[in-house]
Amino acid sequence: MSSPTFYVTTPIYYVNDKPHIGHAYTTILADVLARYHRLLGVPTHFLTGTDEHGQKVQRAAHLNGITPQEQCDQTVVRFQQLWQRLEITHDDFIRTTEVRHKTIVQKSLQDLYERGEIYAAEYAGWYCVPCERFFLEKDLAAGQCPDCQRGVERLAEKSYFFRMSAYQSWLVNYIETHPAFIQPEHRRQETLGFLRQPLTDLCISRPKSRLNWGIELPFDRDYVTYVWFDALVNYISAVGYGADAAQFARWWPATVHLIGKDILTTHTVYWPTMLKALGVEMPTTVFAHGWWLVGRDKMSKSVGNVVDPMDMVTAYGVDAFRYFLLAEMSLGQDASFTEDAFVTRYNADLANDLGNLASRIIKMIRRNQDGRMPAPSEPGPEEHELVELTLGAVGHMQGRVQALQLDRGLAEIMAAVRAGNRYFDRLKPWSLAKAGDTAALARVLYHAAECLRIVSGLLLPVMPAKMTELRRALGLVEDAATPALAGLSRWGGLRAGADVADLEALFPRIETKPAAPPTAAPPTAAPPTSLPPTSAGAPEGIAWIGIDDVNRVHLRVAKILSAERIAGADRLLKLSLEVGPETRQIVAGIARFYDPAALLGRAVIVVANLRPAILHGVESQGMLLAAKQGSRLQLLSVDGDIPSGATVG
Numbered sequence: 001m002s003s004p005t006f007y008v009t010t011p012i013y014y015v016n017d018k019p020h021i022g023h024a025y026t027t028i029l030a031d032v033l034a035r036y037h038r039l040l041g042v043p044t045h046f047l048t049g050t051d052e053h054g055q056k057v058q059r060a061a062h063l064n065g066i067t068p069q070e071q072c073d074q075t076v077v078r079f080q081q082l083w084q085r086l087e088i089t090h091d092d093f094i095r096t097t098e099v100r101h102k103t104i105v106q107k108s109l110q111d112l113y114e115r116g117e118i119y120a121a122e123y124a125g126w127y128c129v130p131c132e133r134f135f136l137e138k139d140l141a142a143g144q145c146p147d148c149q150r151g152v153e154r155l156a157e158k159s160y161f162f163r164m165s166a167y168q169s170w171l172v173n174y175i176e177t178h179p180a181f182i183q184p185e186h187r188r189q190e191t192l193g194f195l196r197q198p199l200t201d202l203c204i205s206r207p208k209s210r211l212n213w214g215i216e217l218p219f220d221r222d223y224v225t226y227v228w229f230d231a232l233v234n235y236i237s238a239v240g241y242g243a244d245a246a247q248f249a250r251w252w253p254a255t256v257h258l259i260g261k262d263i264l265t266t267h268t269v270y271w272p273t274m275l276k277a278l279g280v281e282m283p284t285t286v287f288a289h290g291w292w293l294v295g296r297d298k299m300s301k302s303v304g305n306v307v308d309p310m311d312m313v314t315a316y317g318v319d320a321f322r323y324f325l326l327a328e329m330s331l332g333q334d335a336s337f338t339e340d341a342f343v344t345r346y347n348a349d350l351a352n353d354l355g356n357l358a359s360r361i362i363k364m365i366r367r368n369q370d371g372r373m374p375a376p377s378e379p380g381p382e383e384h385e386l387v388e389l390t391l392g393a394v395g396h397m398q399g400r401v402q403a404l405q406l407d408r409g410l411a412e413i414m415a416a417v418r419a420g421n422r423y424f425d426r427l428k429p430w431s432l433a434k435a436g437d438t439a440a441l442a443r444v445l446y447h448a449a450e451c452l453r454i455v456s457g458l459l460l461p462v463m464p465a466k467m468t469e470l471r472r473a474l475g476l477v478e479d480a481a482t483p484a485l486a487g488l489s490r491w492g493g494l495r496a497g498a499d500v501a502d503l504e505a506l507f508p509r510i511e512t513k514p515a516a517p518p519t520a521a522p523p524t525a526a527p528p529t530s531l532p533p534t535s536a537g538a539p540e541g542i543a544w545i546g547i548d549d550v551n552r553v554h555l556r557v558a559k560i561l562s563a564e565r566i567a568g569a570d571r572l573l574k575l576s577l578e579v580g581p582e583t584r585q586i587v588a589g590i591a592r593f594y595d596p597a598a599l600l601g602r603a604v605i606v607v608a609n610l611r612p613a614i615l616h617g618v619e620s621q622g623m624l625l626a627a628k629q630g631s632r633l634q635l636l637s638v639d640g641d642i643p644s645g646a647t648v649g
């Protein structure tokens with residue numbers, strides 16, 4: 001992703017229903033990437049939009065008793081309002097019912113048809129209505145759709161096909177020689193695995209007798225095109241393909257298509273082969289993120305656990321919601337959403353760490369420095385950790401953004417914030433004020449505020465409103481909302497004498513309701529088999545936790561692929577583990593108990609959603625479970641043969 005321009009896209013969302021947290025996540029991620037690139041001075045184009053054709057939308061319209069166009073027009077507003085509320089700064093919003101898009105889809109179809117890339121043939125197969133996809137008999141899962149596990153229908157009809165199979169070996173070679181094309185790595189392997197089977201041609205038509213809500217094939221008026229053949233083209237139709245050569249040359253190829261893992265095949269098999277046939281360059285990267293689960297469950301309307309982003313924003317504010325989503329989901333993995341997890345992270349990172357640092361510094365400057373920023377001074381040994389962690393966070397951020405590891409970038413920023421609080425606690429400016437040591441006091445306040453200037457700049461793309469507020473309060477009036485990143489990597493950017501304004505609590509602590517004592521529980525409360533929600537009745541020294549707390553910890557079976565000692569750390573081993581399709585590195589304090597060679601191939605249990613940490617200079621992406629008593633330690637394992645990646649709980 002080192003191109004001179006940055007073009008980022010989200011999937012275009014179906015307008016069959018209102019947006020949920022999964023849609024919000026991808027769009028916020030794209031927004032944060034776009035904002036960072038703008039701060040870096042890179043010309044940026046951010047595209048999102050809606051996918052308005054196809055069976056899903058036609059069926060929703062039918063159920064709602066309105067026309068498909070009305071369905072689109074009513075639902076698109078829900079997305080547009082949400083993006084406005086979430087402070088999304090897209091440069092373009094494309095609707096696939098717009099003329100600018102339909103024209104280009106038809107032009108592309110005609111072009112491919114004339115060049116023999118699309119041909120007509122009789123087709124018989126199994127069709128999944130909700131997924132709008134045909135499957136071969138061999139691909140069905142126990143007679144059901146392999147993707148959604150619902151029933152399929154047998155259909156035979158004249159259809160049009162795109163010669164996708166002709167591009168199979170080209171595509172495999174392309175993916176193998178372009179490691180950045182599909183990310184993260186385990187998704188690249190997933191696509192390569194898919195391509196080990198022979199690729200069939202892709203049916204790109206639907207007879208109007210079955211579906212008329214689509215873009216008509218320019219060479220056969222009895223058909224509309226398959227919704228994916230229409231939808232994928234949005235990424236090029238929106239930037240002038242076939243219409244405005246200069247605009248197209250400016251933005252294409254896209255730097256990154258952000259997608260969810262369920263639409264990997266369409267984006268890494270259909271889309272590249274379509275582009276290849278059209279003679280268009282490949283996008284640089286397709287990045288597939290994981291899914292948001294609710295607790296441990298898939299979000300689903302029928303279960304009734306769909307999280308509405310508007311509700312979260314109304315309850316907790318836009319900035320905190322944006323921060324939570326990005327901080328909580330690790331690169332390419334699923335994440336679990338619960339309101340408890342939200343409140344815990346909010347209180348820890350935003351109220352206790354960041355909000356507290358901001359309020360202490362600003363209050364003390366207002367009280368003791370007449371509300372003016374103290375004069376700068378050179379940082380000395382006392383400031384060493386503060387400067388190192390703060391500038392370190394700046395240094396890492398660019399790499400984190402490029403690697404789409406925003407959760408890690410945010411963890412590094414929060415480490416700097418905590419260093420700010422430690423600095424304050426250690427140098428006790430309130431005591432300096434009491435003792436009348438004005439020079440020392442000014443110095444401490446200046447350096448602490450400098451940390452805040454830099455972290456607020458780094459966090460601006462994630463929490464634009466709150467960080468602008470904070471930066472204004474620090475007297476950073478001119479560049480409150482648009483700090484050049486270069487200015488963040490130098491210590492000493494605050495202006496002496498600048499007005500420091502009062503600041504309301506940025507992130508007031510969320511008080512969690514104390515759980516009702518068991519005696520107060522209404523008769524309809526939990527059945528007597530469940531434990532009371534307080535620590536009443538718990539063994540001494542142990543507080544009860546709820547099932548939600550247990551569900552927050554993702555335990556998985558993992559297989560040890562390699563183990564080695566870490567130079568200079570006699571207790572630690574560096575392990576590489578297979579956890580389902582991914583490979584993880586974990587640093588474990590087991591070197592005194594296990595010989596590395598004896599660990600190879602062992603199945604162990606790991607905490608899979610522990611925030612990564614650096615131990616002895618080595619990154620650790622999880623934790624092994626072990627039983628310990630006195631000087632004995634034994635790793636937990638499973639009783640029998642179960643594949644790695646299996647859940648434990």
Ligand code: MSP
Binds near residue numbers: 012
């Ligand atoms: N219209 C197609 C995309 C066409 S792109 C050319 C589509 N739309 S969708 O509305 O069903 O889904 C849009 C995105 O939301 C997908 O990337 C999907 O992965 C994502 N999500 C749907 N549920 C999700 C979660 N629970 N968590 C995270 N993202 C999820 O597919």
